[in-house]
Amino acid sequence: MRQWSEPLKPTPIQYLGKCGSGQEIYIKREDLLGFSFGGNKCRIGFSFLRDMEKKKCNYLITYGRKESNLNRVLANMCRSANIPFTVVSPDAGEEKEASTFNSMLVGQMGGRYLSCGKTQVAEALEQVFCRAREEGFAPYYIYGDSRGLGNEAAAREAYHDAYGEIRLWEETHRLEFDSIFLASGTGMTQGGLLSGQTEAGGRERIVGISVARGQEAGEAGVRRYAGDARIPVCFVTDYICGGYGQYDEDVKRTIRMVMEDYGIPLDPVYTGKAYSGMLKWLKAHGSGGEKVLFIHTGGTPLYFDYLQSGKDGTN
Amino acid sequence: MRQWSEPLKPTPIQYLGKCGSGQEIYIKREDLLGFSFGGNKCRIGFSFLRDMEKKKCNYLITYGRKESNLNRVLANMCRSANIPFTVVSPDAGEEKEASTFNSMLVGQMGGRYLSCGKTQVAEALEQVFCRAREEGFAPYYIYGDSRGLGNEAAAREAYHDAYGEIRLWEETHRLEFDSIFLASGTGMTQGGLLSGQTEAGGRERIVGISVARGQEAGEAGVRRYAGDARIPVCFVTDYICGGYGQYDEDVKRTIRMVMEDYGIPLDPVYTGKAYSGMLKWLKAHGSGGEKVLFIHTGGTPLYFDYLQSGKDGTN
Numbered sequence: 001m002r003q004w005s006e007p008l009k010p011t012p013i014q015y016l017g018k019c020g021s022g023q024e025i026y027i028k029r030e031d032l033l034g035f036s037f038g039g040n041k042c043r044i045g046f047s048f049l050r051d052m053e054k055k056k057c058n059y060l061i062t063y064g065r066k067e068s069n070l071n072r073v074l075a076n077m078c079r080s081a082n083i084p085f086t087v088v089s090p091d092a093g094e095e096k097e098a099s100t101f102n103s104m105l106v107g108q109m110g111g112r113y114l115s116c117g118k119t120q121v122a123e124a125l126e127q128v129f130c131r132a133r134e135e136g137f138a139p140y141y142i143y144g145d146s147r148g149l150g151n152e153a154a155a156r157e158a159y160h161d162a163y164g165e166i167r168l169w170e171e172t173h174r175l176e177f178d179s180i181f182l183a184s185g186t187g188m189t190q191g192g193l194l195s196g197q198t199e200a201g202g203r204e205r206i207v208g209i210s211v212a213r214g215q216e217a218g219e220a221g222v223r224r225y226a227g228d229a230r231i232p233v234c235f236v237t238d239y240i241c242g243g244y245g246q247y248d249e250d251v252k253r254t255i256r257m258v259m260e261d262y263g264i265p266l267d268p269v270y271t272g273k274a275y276s277g278m279l280k281w282l283k284a285h286g287s288g289g290e291k292v293l294f295i296h297t298g299g300t301p302l303y304f305d306y307l308q309s310g311k312d313g314t315n
Numbered sequence: 316m317r318q319w320s321e322p323l324k325p326t327p328i329q330y331l332g333k334c335g336s337g338q339e340i341y342i343k344r345e346d347l348l349g350f351s352f353g354g355n356k357c358r359i360g361f362s363f364l365r366d367m368e369k370k371k372c373n374y375l376i377t378y379g380r381k382e383s384n385l386n387r388v389l390a391n392m393c394r395s396a397n398i399p400f401t402v403v404s405p406d407a408g409e410e411k412e413a414s415t416f417n418s419m420l421v422g423q424m425g426g427r428y429l430s431c432g433k434t435q436v437a438e439a440l441e442q443v444f445c446r447a448r449e450e451g452f453a454p455y456y457i458y459g460d461s462r463g464l465g466n467e468a469a470a471r472e473a474y475h476d477a478y479g480e481i482r483l484w485e486e487t488h489r490l491e492f493d494s495i496f497l498a499s500g501t502g503m504t505q506g507g508l509l510s511g512q513t514e515a516g517g518r519e520r521i522v523g524i525s526v527a528r529g530q531e532a533g534e535a536g537v538r539r540y541a542g543d544a545r546i547p548v549c550f551v552t553d554y555i556c557g558g559y560g561q562y563d564e565d566v567k568r569t570i571r572m573v574m575e576d577y578g579i580p581l582d583p584v585y586t587g588k589a590y591s592g593m594l595k596w597l598k599a600h601g602s603g604g605e606k607v608l609f610i611h612t613g614g615t616p617l618y619f620d621y622l623q624s625g626k627d628g629t630n
Contacts, residue, residue, distance in 0.1 A: 005329070005331070005576075005577045005578060005579075008327045008329065008344070008347070012323045012349065014320070014323065014349065016320070029323070029349055032323070032347045032349055034327065034329065034344055034347055034578075034579070035577070035578035035579075036574075036578035037578075037580070073578075076574070076575070076578045077578075079575045079576075080575060080576050080577065080578065101619060101622060101623075104622055105622070108571075108574075108575075108622075108627070109575065256423075259351075259391070259423075260391070260394045260395060260423075260424065261320075261394075261395050262320045262350070262395065263320060263349075263350035263351035263352075263388075263391045263392075263395065264320075264349070264350075265352070300615070301619070304416060304616070304619040307416060307419055307420070307423075308416075308623065312423070
């Protein structure tokens with residue numbers, strides 16, 4: 001395993017201005033971590049790689065859809081560190097036309113693909129584990145065992161540390177955020193932040209805007225990654241727009257507005273949906289003058305998919 | 316004119332490792348300036364906007380091709396600051412299929428387009444100037460007058476200052492670069508760096524790898540932007556690959572290698588061509604152990620054009 005390029009930390013926090021309902025919006029530019037288009041999955045991916053090295057594994061197995069930012073970053077890391085890897089994916093057998101920039105990048109990085117239905121994940125994983133072992137490798141699955149459990153601590157570390165970065169920035173700038181907003185999916189990022197907050201005794205509201213999951217599954221995911229089954233979780237499911245990858249006119253308007261006003265790309269699957277949800281949530285529940293930090297969790301390749309699709313209504 | 320988001324400076328300098336011919340390669344991540352995908356044209360664009368404000372102008376006119384990073388950044392800045400703008404372009408009348416992500420973004424930002432042949436630029440500019448004045452605006456053309464002269468000082472300022480950033484980094488890290496490499500086109504960036512170097516008494520070699528221009532025109536451009544008609548200029552024309560936007564197998568291999576090894580996107584029009592040229596130049600002329608800084612001048616949208624085209628040979 002050869003050494004890889006570490007992400008460029010800490011990422012900048014930038015003041016954007018007052019939003020319509022009177023809160024002061026700041027943004028943490030995790031999209032600028034500098035490795036493979038950055039994003040939260042860049043920090044998390046490096047945590048997994050360190051964990052993998054510690055456990056003396058040398059073959060990586062990932063799971064996910066073609067929009068996955070995590071898989072793109074992991075594929076790039078594995079390529080750079082010369083680690084063989086396989087992606088188990090429900091999209092693996094689909095047409096080239098249905099590819100995304102993330103899946104094209106996974107392909108370029110030379111991983112193996114294994115197609116599997118959503119209900120056959122455990123069997124597919126067993127198959128990949130076996131094959132890797134037969135070839136003399138020690139495989140590592142990013143979600144742990146074949147039921148997807150066991151590596152929560154590695155994922156947690158990434159945003160546990162990022163929470164520390166935010167605190168340090170607050171101290172340096174003599175400013176305290178009243179709330180932190182982010183796109184929440186599996187709960188890795190929100191769980192990590194909550195774990196960091198607990199350790200540091202922080203008190204801001206950490207609000208996950210769900211990009212897909214319902215209340216119960218969402219909260220459970222966040223608690224699992226926080227490593228605390230009873231921690232209070234603010235997981236907002238009001239802005240899902242019908243499911244993963246779906247979005248409405250407000251999301252489109254938000255993406256357009258943030259690009260035009262600040263030159264910052266958001267995407268309809270994660271960050272645009274979350275930013276739009278945050279603005280609505282603040283209008284309904286926020287108080288004027290609050291200081292709000294939005295975590296830009298990356299996804300630049302998804303922005304270009306969106307631009308390419310012409311669905312922003314501008315072409 | 317409303318306030319715009321400033322670029323996030325200073326940008327990080329990152330160590331990449333030793334290249335094949337024994338030099339230590341560092342990279343300054345100007346692609347992470349954080350406004351409209353960053354890049355050298357992000358700093359330069361903001362210099363123009365400040366100059367425009369100083370001169371009490373309120374209408375921006377730009378010129379360039381559909382690959383232009385400068386026009387994308389300027390369009391985004393104008394949109395964000397609510398400044399009307401017009402792009403005079405030899406590509407304006409072309410088919411949508413021939414569009415690039417940069418030109419799509421210019422379109423989204425709502426600028427007017429004026430198509431013109433390469434020999435009718437001065438007439439086209441006069442026409443835009445007149446129309447803007449008739450509408451009650453005070454127009455500003457980024458290259459100055461209708462012959463393209465007069466705004467060199469505004470462009471120079473950007474990389475004059477960036478040179479200062481590099482010096483500061485060197486002092487902090489107790490390390491001196493023996494040479495600085497970058498893609499060189501109009502000469503704005505290289506000219507600015509040389510002007511900063513002269514003021515600071517720096518002695519490293521500043522090597523511009525030409526992306527299009529021949530020796531004489533290239534050197535003249537750099538001197539013009541440096542503001543010194545006799546300054547020695549190292550402008551290398553050996554790696555042009557036949558002209559603007561053209562590239563060879565070595566450029567393709569370089570783009571692939573830099574993405575795979577470091578997760579850093581380069582493009583075939585500017586940065587990939589320059590990085591590939593740098594490696595060849597160092598092999599032929601460098602000495603082992605030299606410390607070399609490559610300036611990543613941005614162009615993320617061009618990377619995605621390239622990926623989309625499938626011309627990298629991986630799809």
